[in-house]
Amino acid sequence: MCQFICSLGIIFVCFTHEVQSVIIKQSSAKIVRKGAKGIQIDCSHDDSSYPLMYWYQRKDESPSLTLIGFGYESSTQNYEDRFEERLNITRESVLQGTLVLTDAAESDSAVYFCAASTHVTNSEPAFFGKGTKLTVLEPGCIVSPPTVVVLPPSEKECRDRKEQLKKTLVCVASGFYPDHVSVSWTVNGQSVIKGVASDHPALRVDDKYQITSRLRVEARKWYTGGNIFTCNVSFFNGNDTIYTSAEVYGGVDGTVQHPEPLGVTETQTWFMGSTVQGAPLNMIDRNIVYGVFVTILAWKLGLGRSHATAKK
Ligand SMILES: *[C@@H]1O[C@H](CO)[C@@H](O)[C@H](O)[C@H]1NC(C)=O
Ligand SMILES: *[C@@H]1O[C@H](CO)[C@@H](O)[C@H](O)[C@H]1NC(C)=O
Numbered sequence: 001m002c003q004f005i006c007s008l009g010i011i012f013v014c015f016t017h018e019v020q021s022v023i024i025k026q027s028s029a030k031i032v033r034k035g036a037k038g039i040q041i042d043c044s045h046d047d048s049s050y051p052l053m054y055w056y057q058r059k060d061e062s063p064s065l066t067l068i069g070f071g072y073e074s075s076t077q078n079y080e081d082r083f084e085e086r087l088n089i090t091r092e093s094v095l096q097g098t099l100v101l102t103d104a105a106e107s108d109s110a111v112y113f114c115a116a117s118t119h120v121t122n123s124e125p126a127f128f129g130k131g132t133k134l135t136v137l138e139p140g141c142i143v144s145p146p147t148v149v150v151l152p153p154s155e156k157e158c159r160d161r162k163e164q165l166k167k168t169l170v171c172v173a174s175g176f177y178p179d180h181v182s183v184s185w186t187v188n189g190q191s192v193i194k195g196v197a198s199d200h201p202a203l204r205v206d207d208k209y210q211i212t213s214r215l216r217v218e219a220r221k222w223y224t225g226g227n228i229f230t231c232n233v234s235f236f237n238g239n240d241t242i243y244t245s246a247e248v249y250g251g252v253d254g255t256v257q258h259p260e261p262l263g264v265t266e267t268q269t270w271f272m273g274s275t276v277q278g279a280p281l282n283m284i285d286r287n288i289v290y291g292v293f294v295t296i297l298a299w300k301l302g303l304g305r306s307h308a309t310a311k312k
């Protein structure tokens, strides 16, 4: 019971961290070949009163994080058993640390999180970075950007619980590898979040991935001629973030006025500079709150254990 209350305490601190927050920066996503040596994931933050640095791994979209290791700048780092052989944690300063993968294997594909805390107790908050997604390419799989189509709503669509007539547009991005994508929607160039639901994670289809995203809009909006509904998919290929978009036009009485014929969409692809960061991380946002929640519980329990081990 006490543990539960204490956990709530920590969560409360985490979710109200506007009061005092540590900004943690991590390397952006990485895509490497199997056998690549010394892959580095950097972590830095801005508050020297948080000298303890933790690293966690999240695999296969699991809601929980696995502790890799932790330590102070000046002390040797503590590793969880199964990670000791695979990687090194180095500390450049109180505010900086690096996770180094000795020899990349497919099993290292995961999202890596760095966290900072004041000291090893159960009552102090830990602040987390947004995570660095690492993909170790599977042999024989070719890095490929998605093809994107937007399917207009079906003519028959049921009224929702509030008796409002809605229309659902579906965006399908397919044929991409690896799964470093995020999907967003715009209506007439304005970003929309409300009514958007995207698959998570992307679905594996043979040696490629596919992801769908749905946008529900008021029927009225869909029937307004000239409204442009655009689905924009970002894809990170290891060097650059590539955006591919497709669009459909709303039409009076459901007639798609352009482009013709109905349901055929335009696909555009363009590249952003190689310094674009972060976009692939958007896709984890939805799970992160839950991830952090579970982590804090795991962290408490895990730490309790590490602590006990250190003492004997
Ligand atoms: C990790 O640390 C060990 C011991 O400090 C060292 O021998 C090894 O070369 C390091 N590996 C990497 C990839 O830096
Ligand atoms: C897609 O998103 C990127 C990044 O936000 C933006 O630069 C680009 O203009 C968008 N494309 C469309 C067609 O909305």
Ligand SMILES: *[C@@H]1O[C@H](CO)[C@@H](O)[C@H](O)[C@H]1NC(C)=O
Residues within 6 Å of the ligand: 143, 237, 238, 239
């Ligand atoms: C990324 O850049 C490297 C080095 O320039 C190049 O060999 C590789 O083919 C590029 N990868 C992609 C997917 O463009």
